[in-house]
Amino acid sequence: MTQERPLTEAIPLDGQALSLRGYEQVGGYQGLRKALREMSPQAVQEEVKKAGLRGRGGAGFPTGMKWSFVPMGDNAPRPKYVVANADEMEPGTFKDRYLMEGNPHQLIEGLILAAYATQADVAFIFIRGEYKLAQERLAKAIADAYAAGYLGKKILKSDFALEMILHVSAGRYMCGEETGLLNALEGKRANPRSKPPFPPVAGLWGKPTTVNNVETLANVPHIIAKGLTWYQSLSRSRDYGTKIYGASGKVKRPGLWELPMGTPMREILEEHAGGMRDGLRFRGVLPGGASTDFLVEEHLEVPMDFIEVQKAGSRLGTGTMIVLDDHTCPVGMTSNLIHFFAQESCGWCTPCWSGLNWAKQILAAMEEGRGEPGDLDKLAFQTKFLAPGNTFCALAPGAAEPLQSALKYFREDFERHILEQRCPWKS
Amino acid sequence: MLTVEEREEIEAELARYPTKEAVCIDAMKIVQRHRGWVSDESVRDIAELLEMSPADLDGVATFYNLIFRKPVGRHVAMLCNSVSCWIMGYEKMHKHLTDRLGIQFGETTPDNRFTLLPIVCLGACDHAPAMLVDNELHTDLGPERIDQVLEAYK
Ligand SMILES: Cc1cc2nc3c(=O)[nH]c(=O)nc-3n(C[C@H](O)[C@H](O)[C@H](O)COP(=O)(O)O)c2cc1C
Ligand code: SF4
Ligand code: FES
Numbered sequence: 402m403t404q405e406r407p408l409t410e411a412i413p414l415d416g417q418a419l420s421l422r423g424y425e426q427v428g429g430y431q432g433l434r435k436a437l438r439e440m441s442p443q444a445v446q447e448e449v450k451k452a453g454l455r456g457r458g459g460a461g462f463p464t465g466m467k468w469s470f471v472p473m474g475d476n477a478p479r480p481k482y483v484v485a486n487a488d489e490m491e492p493g494t495f496k497d498r499y500l501m502e503g504n505p506h507q508l509i510e511g512l513i514l515a516a517y518a519t520q521a522d523v524a525f526i527f528i529r530g531e532y533k534l535a536q537e538r539l540a541k542a543i544a545d546a547y548a549a550g551y552l553g554k555k556i557l558k559s560d561f562a563l564e565m566i567l568h569v570s571a572g573r574y575m576c577g578e579e580t581g582l583l584n585a586l587e588g589k590r591a592n593p594r595s596k597p598p599f600p601p602v603a604g605l606w607g608k609p610t611t612v613n614n615v616e617t618l619a620n621v622p623h624i625i626a627k628g629l630t631w632y633q634s635l636s637r638s639r640d641y642g643t644k645i646y647g648a649s650g651k652v653k654r655p656g657l658w659e660l661p662m663g664t665p666m667r668e669i670l671e672e673h674a675g676g677m678r679d680g681l682r683f684r685g686v687l688p689g690g691a692s693t694d695f696l697v698e699e700h701l702e703v704p705m706d707f708i709e710v711q712k713a714g715s716r717l718g719t720g721t722m723i724v725l726d727d728h729t730c731p732v733g734m735t736s737n738l739i740h741f742f743a744q745e746s747c748g749w750c751t752p753c754w755s756g757l758n759w760a761k762q763i764l765a766a767m768e769e770g771r772g773e774p775g776d777l778d779k780l781a782f783q784t785k786f787l788a789p790g791n792t793f794c795a796l797a798p799g800a801a802e803p804l805q806s807a808l809k810y811f812r813e814d815f816e817r818h819i820l821e822q823r824c825p826w827k828s
Numbered sequence: 829m830l831t832v833e834e835r836e837e838i839e840a841e842l843a844r845y846p847t848k849e850a851v852c853i854d855a856m857k858i859v860q861r862h863r864g865w866v867s868d869e870s871v872r873d874i875a876e877l878l879e880m881s882p883a884d885l886d887g888v889a890t891f892y893n894l895i896f897r898k899p900v901g902r903h904v905a906m907l908c909n910s911v912s913c914w915i916m917g918y919e920k921m922h923k924h925l926t927d928r929l930g931i932q933f934g935e936t937t938p939d940n941r942f943t944l945l946p947i948v949c950l951g952a953c954d955h956a957p958a959m960l961v962d963n964e965l966h967t968d969l970g971p972e973r974i975d976q977v978l979e980a981y982k
Contacts, residue, residue, distance in 0.1 A: 492912065
């Protein structure tokens with residue numbers, strides 16, 4: 402049996418975007434038709450909840466549950482908002498760009514369904530400024546959706562109305578953090594907000610707002626159109642559906658593959674990514690983008706889903722893996738990652754900006770042959786301060802993950818840098 | 829002063845948002861599209877139009893990477909320095925670019941042709957190393973490929 406790939410199988414292979422007609426021909430907007438014809442907003446929420454869809458933006462929060470926090474009914478504050486988080490700035494992550502460039506209507510339909518399920522009035526697609534091609538294709542697709550009656554007033558002749566706005570951001574990792582994103586949309590610096598209240602209760606301009614990742618939303622039309630039994634059968638695990646996995650680094654065939662949720666890491670890296678380039682050995686992997694803990698050879702059999710990757714000591718994150726080989730310096734890689742997080746820290750909390758800058762300097766010095774004996778303890782100490790609960794948002798704990806796990810799995814490499822007073826990978 | 833065209837483009841955005849402030853990043857990007865960068869004078873003009881204080885607007889401007897508060901060259905080249913590109917040879921590409929252009933990050937060539945900047949992950953990690961020139965993506969970079977890309981921007 403060939404495996405179904407609902408999110409990507411209709412994406413044209415010639416690099417073009419799937420048109421509105423093309424999307425309709427493969428069943429596009431049937432989920433929306435069905436919802437408007439025969440389902441209440443609560444029924445849509447319930448279906449997504451039962452399907453077990455979990456957020457693909459990094460944290461894996463159950464989507465239907467998030468929607469159920471939105472106040473409903475005639476007395477709910479208005480207008481209500483939904484936002485597609487298309488900021489995709491997590492280093493090593495390149496799945497949302499592919500989905501938006503290849504099948505923009507799938508995201509639009511998913512966002513309309515999220516709006517219907519939460520009775521929202523306005524939908525934003527918050528996209529990073531660098532994604533020019535995706536912006537052009539989404540702008541056209543939104544215009545086509547308006548013209549075809551999928552957006553605007555009286556959608557498909559029902560009483561449901563929705564405006565959709567493409568918002569192009571101006572670049573900063575913090576804009577992807579849910580509440581930083583809300584501030585960015587309001588024209589402010591993208592500092593995070595204190596929670597509670599959570600956005601589904603009080604978000605954009607104080608009104609209920611639901612933020613979901615692009616890949617999360619792309620799942621929704623299929624769940625509604627084909628039902629949850631079908632949806633759950635796609636997966637090989639207790640986290641349902643398919644997942645878009647990726648691999649970058651020195652594998653033979655870097656790329657993206659939509660596979661059953663729970664596909665083992667080894668299968669993805671060996672069968673799909675073709676294994677390591679000739680002459681190189683696998684040393685480790687960040688399983689879901691820059692802000693996840695390293696896993697190593699002993700973890701290769703781990704099924705890539707939220708539950709199992711967490712058991713192995715890391716997180717599924719975005720599901721796009723960054724592979725470390727034996728000709729690449731693990732200290733240099735960690736230094737690059739921490740440099741990124743230090744630069745993108747918004748400066749609000751001391752453990753984050755001062756801790757990350759300190760760690761950045763220690764790692765850079767180590768790479769330059771100026772490491773000192775106490776450095777590893779200092780770095781380990783910093784990861785404690787960056788841990789969850791000490792900071793305002795998840796950037797700092799996310800930064801701690803690759804650092805703490807690099808110290809654990811590549812300790813000898815760190816020690817060699819200090820002992821030899823040089824980076825052994827630099828000739 | 830804002831041109832009539834800039835003003836009209838900003839006003840079109842105002843219609844879509846509930847507050848004037850919400851449009852401020854778009855407004856700066858509109859001005860930047862016309863003039864290449866956002867000067868102190870433009871900050872004051874935009875702030876006045878949107879009923880914000882220039883200091884608040886400047887605070888927003890400096891937060892975002894894609895708003896340029898200093899003049900840039902005719903073309904802006906941005907080299908990805910994030911982790912997948914780093915693994916795939918970022919440092920060599922960086923050296924090649926800076927040698928070739930004779931400038932460091934943050935600088936502009938004397939003939940005003942290129943400004944060179946670092947940028948975070950461009951979502952092209954399976955085709956690393958990657959760079960943007962004037963917001964167009966170029967991937968699978970090597971020294972020769974970089975030379976070809978630069979040639980295309982006069
Ligand atoms: C610093 C930071 C950056 C983030 N960037 C993104 C992003 O670019 N895209 C995204 O979907 N989620 C991002 N997230 C996660 C969001 O906060 C949020 O959890 C997500 O958009 C929710 O969508 P989901 O439930 O559909 O996954 C980021 C989180 C943090 C802490
Ligand atoms: S953890 Fe870092 S990025 Fe998040 S609010 Fe604090 S300082 Fe800002
Ligand atoms: S790390 Fe350079 S494009 Fe992703």
